[in-house]
Amino acid sequence: MQKTILITGVGKRIxxxxxKAFLVRGHRVIGTYRSHYPSIDALTELGAELYPCDFTDQTQLEALIQTLAQNYQQLDAVIHNASLWLSDDDTAGIDQVIAQMMKVHVYAPYQLNLALAQLLQNPETMTDIIHITDYVAQKGSKKHIAYAASKAALENMTLSFAAKLAPQVKVNAIAPALICFNEHDDAAYREKAKAKSLLAREGGEVEVLEAIDYLMRSQYVTGRSLALDGGRHLK
Structure with a gap:
């Protein structure tokens, strides 16, 4: 059965x-992106319905919410994947670092969940909201304190929205550690990163897809965070 799935941050990586995976399966994919990469054109050619939106800009976010409310009558899933990664010593300044990451990881999902909750109400089946958080939401990070804090806030919102939107809408989180390297990552960095987990490998994007499949199929899981970390918590 075809589903209508909203995914934020579809320009690259996960x-x-x-x-692409949901489009190949024949689902209707709505996506948002901050920057226009060649991948955006490729997704459009595959049939994705895409909307530019910088989640650090409240005006753009409000315009997106209005557009979604006007153009769509029902959603089967909302996957909050959009992410911003800045270090605490970024040249933007500490006030901008924490503010921008809170906007992307907290304010935007919060507002989208509230605004789109009505579109997720389907009397015939359960629907889903899935927050992509991060391994550091539970562990913290000495070098990326603001990032870890904002992802922890997103993970906490999973609990609140699960309680608020039950029983019709399931709300869960996925907390990945190392999923895939960037092309420019050198061999030494890759080996050091892989050694941080028991399984000593990168998970691959398919691990996230399969976790999402599990959560969307489930009729009995809500308010949970599913760790994808290769046993990193035991190192």
Missing amino acids: GLYLA
Whole structure:
């Protein structure tokens, strides 16, 4: 059965992978992106319905919410994948670092969940909201304190929205550690990163897709965070 799935941050990496995978399966994919990469044109050619939106800009976010409310009558899933990664010593300044990451990881999902909750109400089946958080939401990070804090807030919102939107809408989180390297990552960095987990490997985007499949199929899981970390918590 075809589903209508909203995925934020589809321009690259996990978001791009998920959008392509759901399109290949014949689902209707709605996506948002901050920057226009060639991948955006490729997704459009595959049939994705895409909307530019910088989640650090409240005006753009409000315009997106209005557009979604006007153009769609029902959603089967909302996957909050959009992410911003800045270090605490970024040249933007500490006030901008925490503010921008809270906007992307907290304010935007919060507002989208509230605004789109009505579109997720389907009397015939359960629907889903899935927050992509991060391994550091539970562990913290000495070098990326603001990032970890914002992802922890997103993970906490999973609990609140699960309680608020039950029983019709399931709300869960996925907390990945190392999923895939960037092309420019050198061999030494890759080996050091892989050694941080028991399984000593990168998970691959398919691990996120399969976790999402599990959560969307489930009729009995809500308010939970599913760790994808290769046993990193035991190192």
